[in-house]
Amino acid sequence: MNARRLWPWLLAALALVALWHEARQRPIARAPGVLAAAAPEQDDLPTDATHWRKGDIDLRPLARFAATARVLARADYRFDREAELAPVDLALGWGRMSDSAVLEKVDISQSARFYYWQVREFPIPEREIVESSANMHLAPADTEVARAIRRVRVGDVVHFEGYLVEARWPDGYRWTSSLTRSDSGPGACELVWVERFTIEPRP
Secondary structure, three states: OOHHHHHHHHHHHHHHHHHHHHHHHOOOOOOOOOOOOOOOEEEEOOOOOOOEEEOOEEEEEEEEEEEEEEEEEEEEOOOOHHHHOOOEEEEEEOHHHHOHHHHOOOEEEEEOOEEEEEOOOOOOOHHHHHHOEEEEEEEEOOHHHHHHHHOOOOOOEEEEEEEEEEEEOOOOOEEEOOOOOOOOOOOOOEEEEEEEEEEOOOO
16 A cells, blocks of 8 residues: 555544544543542551652652542643652542532643632632642552553542652652641642552443
8 A cells, every 4th residue: 555545544543543532531521419528538657657669769658548539630741850750640629629510610720730720709618629629649559550540530539548758869859748638839739659549430
């Protein structure tokens, strides 16, 4: 087959790949109602808890952590320093921040490892938005967890367990998790070493 005849087949294949990718990324539609009622669970660890490494990165656990939450936004990273540890950030909501009736009135975006929200008028109190949502940097503990995280779509309800951690690079750079859900701004994101990750059945 000559190149001129091959081009239509290549264009058709590229179009099919683009449609498949779009379908995988399409947000999950959800009816109104709270999907994840409980706030994340966090338990203290002893100060001498065991460290571990991922490549040349030293990881110090700060607290046990588990969450069930709705995915409000997703951002993938490949080229920043942190991508070797946490290639995916999920903006997550629980309580009324997992309710479509509330979320349709909140504009949500992510950029440069931050999560942003805007409203014209508050559907729920501002403090509740802050305390019922967060941007979380997810560091998969193994390839199975990494594959599960890659399948996530906006609107999914996910459950994961692991540790909030501080990561230290050989040159002294540190990336430290927040330890509270009530903060905002720089340093307010959770850095989670994820040992188990599941997606609830989609509607």
